[in-house]
């Protein structure tokens with residue numbers, strides 16, 4: 001296997017840069033497409049090796065293509081993330097100081113919440129305690145829609161969650177900034193926001209909704225994998241991959 | 248960690264970045280103040296730096312170009328030196344050389360100076376558009392489709408066209424510059440402002456016209472990035488005609504292609 005970067009790798013990387021995040025199915029199709037365009041070998045199970053070659057060249061630039069799961073669908077995604085400690089990373093070049101402060105406040109609310117969401121009302125109220133230039137209501141609403149459009153937040157019926165891309169990129173930061181509040185999934189060991197929690201107070205483990213679906217599949221009498229207590233929550237269905245979902 | 252800096256230290260970081268009022272005059276000044284160091288100065292400067300320090304600065308410059316390229320905004324040398332290169336300005340030629348190499352080898356992008364008087368750079372894609380459709384639709388593709396139509400019209404009409412011709416062509420494609428388009432938003436703004444700032448198009452007032460009229464030409468980015476032969480191929484398929492039948496344009500496409508591909 002060649003470890004050298006070729007045009008097929010470059011084409012893959014360019015598409016990652018334009019999109020920020022691609023689901024696994026899309027990444028596989030893109031990998032095949034890039035190999036076909038540049039007439040290079042393509043083995044269906046070699047996507048991660050292919051990405052590893054790109055990552056070895058991205059490392060000096062403090063960038064990386066990282067894999068992570070959507071908390072909603074359970075599908076694997078690939079996101080291009082930035083690990084540089086410079087002030088020219090993507091987010092700080094796109095947003096002003098007070099806009100970043102609002103993002104941080106939204107993140108506080110989401111991390112501190114039971115179910116990994118923050119309502120637009122709570123976010124609007126949080127602007128009262130801003131230390132930088134205060135945002136008006138209309139500015140906050142506009143900014144929130146920009147965060148969604150730029151794929152940092154997701155929104156459903158006025159409830160905001162961290163997007164899959166945001167969780168993949170910010171995982172380290174979240175673990176560092178919220179060591180006492182952050183939840184970790186008992187099954188996959190990644191940070192968890194939208195999850196189910198064991199009701200036994202001395203246990204209280206967390207499991208991502210899609211991880212719950214997979215773990216309890218075909219078990220009619222679900223029990224907590226840690227303490228054996230009855231698992232009282234509704235067990236979600238495993239989602240079937242649709243064609244071409246990008247978030 | 249990045250995000251720590253990004254979120255909690257942003258205040259100081261972005262203040263220092265935004266603070267200077269970047270009036271045009273100010274930037275002119277910076278540009279005249281910055282003179283390219285000589286090769287012996289660069290050599291001396293490099294001796295004082297570790298390989299890791301140089302590599303780190305190159306990484307920053309690469310990131311800066313990539314961020315600007317997301318919005319297709321050209322980068323001025325003066326602004327690059329002031330915001331990113333900073334205390335490494337004495338080794339600027341080495342930094343820019345390595346930046347160009349990384350952009351080429353890792354990202355498949357070519358660093359091109361489009362304006363040697365004002366020292367402006369853009370990134371041009373080294374990779375030809377693929378013949379088969381990509382399974383992933385990049386968010387910018389519909390806009391690029393619209394741009395391609397405009398560039399085609401300008402090219403076929405000899406390199407310069409009055410704006411009315413463009414607006415009428417777009418109306419035939421159900422893109423009305425007077426109305427808000429669901430994909431493109433304000434079409435007139437996209438064409439006369441965004442594409443112009445990105446250097447895909449030039450939009451200039453025609454002198455002595457009443458009422459005021461403008462005309463379009465290809466911008467420097469289009470010259471560097473868009474293949475005229477591809478445009479003829481596309482039109483040939485559209486009108487079921489051999490590209491050679493537009494003899495004038497065919498000649499131009501293939502002479503300019505030769506010169507641009509030799510640059511690559």
Ligand SMILES: [Zn+2]
Pocket residue numbers: 185186187188189190192207208211
């Ligand atoms: Zn999990």
Ligand SMILES: [Zn+2]
Pocket residue numbers: 198199200203204205224225226227228229
């Ligand atoms: Zn338990």
